[in-house]
Amino acid sequence: MEVSRSMKDIQWLRHRVGQFLCVGFDGLTVPSHVNDLLTTHHVGNIILFSRNVSTTEQLIQLNQELQTIAKQGGQELPLTISADQENGVVRRLPADIPGLPGNMALGATGNAxxxxxxxxLTAQLLRHVGINFNLAPVLDVNNNAKNPVIGVRSFADTPDMVADFGEKFIQGLQSQGVIACGKHFPGHGDTTVDSHLQLPTINHGRPRLERVELVPFRRAIEAGVDALMTxxxxxxxxxxxxxxxxxxxRVLTDLLRQELGFNGLIITDCLEMNAVANTVGVGRGAVMALQAGADMVLVSHRLDRQLDALASIVQAVETGELSQDRIDDAYQRVANLKKARLTSNRRVRPWAQLIEETRTLQHDLAEHAVTKLRWESPLPPSVRRVAVLVDERVPVMVAAGDNHSPVLLADALQAVRPDLHSTVFRFPETLQQVRTDDLLAxxxxxxxxxxxxxxxxxxxYLEFxxxxxxxxILNVTLLLRSPYDAHLVPQSTNLLALYENTPWMAEAAVAAMFGGTADGALPVRIP
Structure with a gap:
């Protein structure tokens, strides 16, 4: 009898611990090991990336299958299925759904x-495909032009503006029944190191943190944000x-819980990022995060690390390193959030209507975001032949992935001005084949x-x-990735900032070149 009760207690503990873990996987269908995580371990949370997404229909089927497996495996509450749908360069919805401009483009409109x-609209799109937890918005104040991981994912470089836009985005998501998650507490905007690769440090004193980094998070908490990511x-x-x-x-409990009064869910950034994986390790990191006050730990990729996190947490409870009170508190926060957001049936809008409204918003936002930094030599209406210079040696932001398209500008020209004839010159290939003087000619x-x-x-390429x-030579220069790149082209007389290398922003820029709207204003200072 004692053995049976002991086994039952262990199973109960493992099932409870499974609710603290959020896992990812490769592929467009549910792998067998994920099936096992959902049924045997009662893992209650999934994160999806572009590797899991093909079409709208496929994504709906995937998420329905995940929820069915969890329910049939004995889970009483739905899975949270999350994604980084920040919009702009960091997006996870399939290509057959219109995209929306990202945070810095929103900031450039000046209208929260x-x-x-x-x-x-983002929430309605997510709900349609079965994603109920958006790991957005970014609430970091990007006041460091050399930041390699935040940049245009931030709304602006001033705390009040980030707070204004972040609060509205949170309200929009949660008003449509999707969990919002502000990130990355207590701030990742003033770093020159990507935490995917190394462990950064922000050395500012507490008064400065109060004036800048913490402002958007305080506002988000006051607005009732569901979750915050560390x-x-x-x-x-x-x-x-x-x-x-x-x-x-000291950060998660003393500051976030007690000082700032946050009572929502605390989820970690992925523990497989080098800042944790290469320091304390994933399993140990999971235990330390829960001890610190986190309620959910994110392990996005490898099964062995996911199992290590589960085993490490169970062992920490069994040895008393993690108290029963801490486990109960974390479990209750996860359960309460699921009950609040995931158990109500909301009316689903007609898909065609939602898609059309998204396309309209995409267009309106883009034309109000494109920013003319310099415009001294307008294009004459007689232009017909266009040479397009494309730099193919593009830096990759880890969170965004490799979304570079060598035909982005040519496609935008074709979409907006099909009467023009364009020729694409790709670099460095072109310089390897043609002498500089001949190319200029x-x-x-x-x-x-x-x-x-x-x-x-x-x-x-920059030298050319x-x-x-x-x-x-009459020319127009487009800053495709970041307005901070303006210092690279000081002699450009026609210079536009797009804030992201997406088709909708490229098309808005082309339209602006030929007299269309370009109402944007820089939401950041350019050194």
Whole structure:
């Protein structure tokens, strides 16, 4: 009898611990090991990435299958199925659903009501495909132009503006029944290191953190945000030990819970990021995060690390390292959030109507976001032949993945001005085949040159662009990835900021070049 009760207790504990774990996997269908995680371990939370997404129909089927497996396996509450649908460069919805401009493009509109509308439509799209937990918005204040991981994922470089837009986006998501998650607490905006790769440190004192980094999070808490995601960043002013905020009780419990009064769900950023995996390790990190005050730990990729996290948490409870009170508290927060957001049946709008409304919002946001930084040489109406310069040596933001398209600008020209004839020159390939003087002579045969800037890694390309700018060749330069790249092209007379290399922003920029709306204003200061 004792053995049976002991076995039952162990099973109960494992099932409870499974609700603390959020896991990811490869593939467009449910792998057998995920089936086992959902049924044997009662893992209660899934995260999806682009690797899991093909079409709308496929994504709906995947999410329905995940929920069915969990229910048939004995889980009483639905799974949270999450994704990083920040919009812009970080998006997970399939390509057959219209995309929306991301945070910095929203900031460029200067109107936080656009963020509310974007949040509402994003939530409705997510709900249609079965995603109920959006790991957005980013609430980091991007006040460091060299930040490699946040950048245009932030709304702005001022705390009040980030707070205004973040609050509206949160309201939009939650008003439509989708869990919103502000990130990355207590701030990831002033780093020059990507925590996917290393452990960053923000050395500012507490007064500065109060004035800048913490402002958007305070506002989000006051607005009733459902969840907050932790940052794998060291904050010596709060936690003297050289550990990530994710693992710090001083950050998650003393500051976030007690000082700021946050009563919602705390979820970690992925524990497989090098800032944790290469320091304390995933299993140990899961235990430390729960001890610190987290309620859900994210392990996005490898099964062995997911099983390590589960086993480590169970062992920590059995040895008393994790108290029963802490386990009960975390479990209750997960369960309460699921009951509040996932158990009601909301009316689903007609899909065709939702898609059309999204397309309209995409267009309106894009034209109000495109920003003319300089516009000294307008294009004459007679232009017909366009040379398009494309830099193919593009820096990759880990969170966004490799979303570079060499035909982005040519496609945008075709969509907006099908009467134009464009020729694409790809770099560095073109410079390897044609002498610089000969190439400049070729470009003079075109009515104007359209130049895309994708960062500063390709020095030879930038040097050639500088030569084009120095010639009497009519040109327009587009900052495709970041407005901070403006310093790379100081001689450009026609310079537009797009904030993201997406088709809708490229088309809005082309339209603006020929007299269309470009109402955007920089939401950040350019050094």
């Amino acid at each position: 009501q656009w963020a509310l509308k974007s949040g509402q 940052a794998h960043v060291v904050f010596p002013a709060i936690e003297p030990k050289p550990i990530a905020a994710t693992l710090s009780r 070729q470009l003079r045969q075109y009515d104007f040159v359209l130049i895309g800037i994708n960062g500063g890694e390709n020095k030879d 662009v500088h030569q084009v700018h120095a010639q009497s």
